[in-house]
Amino acid sequence: MAQKSLVNEAQETRLVIELIEMGARLQVLESETSLSRERLIKLYKEIRRESPPKGLLPFSTEWFTTWLPNIHGSLFANIHRYMTGHAGLSGIQATMQAYRLYREHHHEADADGEPVLAFTRAWTLVRFMDSGMLNLTPCTQCGGHFVTHTYDLHNSFVCGMCHMPSRAGKTRRARAAGIAAEAALQDAA
Secondary structure, rough: OOOOHHHHHHHHHHHHHHHHOOOOOHHHHHHHHHHHHOOOOOHHHHHOOOOOOOOOOOOOHHHHHHHHHHHHHHHHHHHHHHHHHHOOOOHHHHHHHHHHHHHHHHOOOOOOOOOOOHHHHHHHHHHHHOOOOOOEEEEOOOOOEEEEEEOOOOOOOOOOOOOOEEEEEEEEHHHHHHHHHHHHHHHHH
């Protein structure tokens, strides 16, 4: 019977705490550590003061190829590629450090106040790239590398920043206008 190491268990517990603080879902914790599900749930409840969210993890590569998620995912993927290639990091440590750098340089959030690229999505992106479902393709106009499907044709790939969709950013402006109008109505009342 293999004996458990208290040091290893403490290191895994510290890793779980960091992952929970970064926004990792329970399935990520289960995949990256060997702690029991019950222990992970207890840690999650203690740290976040709520039960872990239910439901499946994101499983479609399509989310990463839409305009805004592609820009954020590409930024993260390039940081992650640098971390694994030049900083000597690998595995979950590379993902965590790349996500910290992504968040440090980008504070934009969606309507719910969540970052456009949440940690669980970033972790999923790394898994999709490691499995060969997604890769980074250079834009023929700006030379930046962007997330694309591996088996799409990329001979004349132009990124979403060089060729913005006509509706890009309009939902954000409409939301901001709606919030401003609502605030004006409340001030008038």
